[in-house]
Amino acid sequence: xxxxxxxxxxxxxxxxxxxxxxxxxxxxxxxxxxxxxxxxxxxxxxxxxxxxxxxxxxxxxxxxxxxxxxxxxxxxxxxxxxxxxxxxxxxxxxxxxxxxxxxxxxxxxxxxxxxxxxxxxxxxxxxxxxxxxxx
Numbered sequence: 001x002x003x004x005x006x007x008x009x010x011x012x013x014x015x016x017x018x019x020x021x022x023x024x025x026x027x028x029x030x031x032x033x034x035x036x037x038x039x040x041x042x043x044x045x046x047x048x049x050x051x052x053x054x055x056x057x058x059x060x061x062x063x064x065x066x067x068x069x070x071x072x073x074x075x076x077x078x079x080x081x082x083x084x085x086x087x088x089x090x091x092x093x094x095x096x097x098x099x100x101x102x103x104x105x106x107x108x109x110x111x112x113x114x115x116x117x118x119x120x121x122x123x124x125x126x127x128x129x130x131x132x133x134x135x
């Protein structure tokens with residue numbers, strides 16, 4: 001198993017487990033109110049979705065024919081970007097932020113920092129997949 005796949009599996013399981021764990025405070029919040037806090041729900045769902053996405057990306061990385069260090073870099077960028085995004089959502093929840101965009105909260109800034117990492121890595125691996133498919 002190559003480094004990129006290991007990074008995606010470890011990162012994916014970490015993020016997925018984090019999403020599962022966020023279900024605990026969400027259940028407690030729902031015992032007290034008809035809705036869970038907005039950013040708690042967002043962090044919970046994003047972690048579950050993104051953890052599964054990181055695990056599924058192992059298929060695309062296996063299909064890609066890019067050199068190893070490029071794939072490893074892309075995997076690190078993907079995992080790092082997802083972690084920053086989920087961390088930002090969690091901070092918004094913990095700080096009881098109502099509108100991260102409007103308030104330009106710390107969580108908003110941290111989540112926003114993860115976006116380019118994910119987009120760059122998606123572009124890299126998309127190139128690798130397309131190159132593999134058409135060569």
